[in-house]
Amino acid sequence: MSPAVQGTIVLVVTLIVLLSGAPVAFALGAISIVFLVLFHGVDSLQVVAETFYAGLHDFTLVSIPMFVMMGAAIGSSPAGKDLYEALDRWLYRLPGGLVISNLGACAIFAALTGSSPACCAAIGKMGIPEMRSHCYPDDVATGSICAGGTLGILIPPSITFILYGIATETSIGRLFLAGVLPGLMLTGLFILWTLFIIWKRGFRAHAADFRYSWTEKFAAIPKIAPFVLIIVGVMYVLYGGVATPSEAAGVGAALCVLFAVVIYRMWSPDKWWLILRDTTRESVMILMIIAAAVLFGYMLTSLYLTQTLALAIADMHVNKWMLMFLINIFLLVSGFFIPPAAIILMTAPILYPILTTAGFDPVWFGVILTINMEIGLIHPPVGLNIYIVNAIAPDVPVTTVMWGTIPYVLCMMLAIVILCIFPDIATWLPNYLMGPLVPH
Numbered sequence: 001m002s003p004a005v006q007g008t009i010v011l012v013v014t015l016i017v018l019l020s021g022a023p024v025a026f027a028l029g030a031i032s033i034v035f036l037v038l039f040h041g042v043d044s045l046q047v048v049a050e051t052f053y054a055g056l057h058d059f060t061l062v063s064i065p066m067f068v069m070m071g072a073a074i075g076s077s078p079a080g081k082d083l084y085e086a087l088d089r090w091l092y093r094l095p096g097g098l099v100i101s102n103l104g105a106c107a108i109f110a111a112l113t114g115s116s117p118a119c120c121a122a123i124g125k126m127g128i129p130e131m132r133s134h135c136y137p138d139d140v141a142t143g144s145i146c147a148g149g150t151l152g153i154l155i156p157p158s159i160t161f162i163l164y165g166i167a168t169e170t171s172i173g174r175l176f177l178a179g180v181l182p183g184l185m186l187t188g189l190f191i192l193w194t195l196f197i198i199w200k201r202g203f204r205a206h207a208a209d210f211r212y213s214w215t216e217k218f219a220a221i222p223k224i225a226p227f228v229l230i231i232v233g234v235m236y237v238l239y240g241g242v243a244t245p246s247e248a249a250g251v252g253a254a255l256c257v258l259f260a261v262v263i264y265r266m267w268s269p270d271k272w273w274l275i276l277r278d279t280t281r282e283s284v285m286i287l288m289i290i291a292a293a294v295l296f297g298y299m300l301t302s303l304y305l306t307q308t309l310a311l312a313i314a315d316m317h318v319n320k321w322m323l324m325f326l327i328n329i330f331l332l333v334s335g336f337f338i339p340p341a342a343i344i345l346m347t348a349p350i351l352y353p354i355l356t357t358a359g360f361d362p363v364w365f366g367v368i369l370t371i372n373m374e375i376g377l378i379h380p381p382v383g384l385n386i387y388i389v390n391a392i393a394p395d396v397p398v399t400t401v402m403w404g405t406i407p408y409v410l411c412m413m414l415a416i417v418i419l420c421i422f423p424d425i426a427t428w429l430p431n432y433l434m435g436p437l438v439p440h
Helices: 003-019 024-040 042-056 059-075 079-091 097-113 116-133 138-153 159-168 172-201 214-219 225-239 245-264 269-302 305-315 320-337 340-358 362-377 384-392 398-421 424-434
Strands: none
Touching: 003 024, 003 305, 024 042, 024 269, 024 340, 042 269, 059 159, 059 245, 059 269, 079 097, 079 116, 079 214, 097 116, 097 138, 097 172, 116 138, 116 384, 138 159, 138 172, 138 362, 138 384, 138 398, 159 172, 159 269, 159 340, 159 362, 172 245, 172 362, 172 398, 172 424, 225 245, 245 269, 269 340, 320 340, 320 362, 320 398, 340 362, 362 398, 362 424, 384 398, 398 424
């Protein structure tokens, strides 16, 4: 059987199993074992346990549960509510100030948690009811939260960047820095669209004569300031060469838990249990996907499927930008059905040599890939954030939420085009602070 036929069979079976709703880690592991036995015999099972273990035998992976714990500590506290209220008091005079407050809160909360679902849920629980109570259109209220939540995987620290860095052996520090300016740019695009649509529809969150006093504005800052300082501190020690990503994540997680306990008086064991439970649940899920994806990658390589695909793309002799366009379409469609972690771990090792051979910067591509994953989070049929928001506001039809996300999807596509035209938006900051990237 030729590699092309084998590849087609593997692709079809993988899509069917993943779309069946089976847990991604178990699905990838089962598919890998079945095809190894089918094409290489029962003896191939000897490498399964070793390969699975090797997928987790990387010290860098320690940073994942630590960053997850940061998000769990903040998500289990009223920090999201306080962050939202603080921004609303400063931005309420703008047209659509309530929506912009939510987007700003999502951007900052994203930097605190690194998780899109956590960001979407934390800000959405406070922001959506508040916007609806002020008669904002349901599609704008829900769509903006869906879109703002996706910033959690672009603005550092980002678990998506950690996974991409591990899969391609790209510097995680560089990837974090590369996500800063594109993350701010995407936030800006979201805000510009929001300003336009709210101005066009003529909505205001407050009465024309409503005012917050300066005392009320500054009173909202003290509770959120420590968490913002944690992010600044983590970034400083990470990029200043003081600590590794794992060490910085460990200190950041400890400080987030400490501040959540002290500031919000979360002394009861029940509150601690929530933090530890959420951290363990999400961390184990991610680590299991990583190990299963490594086994899946080994299976693909042993069947010469990755090498065949790479050669086929190389033999196409297409323009490098046509190649990038095809890759973006592939990632976009994959993101509609498969979670970001699975896509990155399955495809990044295959795409990496193709991209570097074509002359693309792997750090820049990490940002492009992440924005594609963001689109998948708010695009049907599997858009996770859509269903999180629908759970927060169950009386809003899912179709209304989906239509509300479409303009923000277009903003993300525009961001990809801008990054293709001006790649320095992603690469300038890491190159400036860490020096030019040396190919390896």
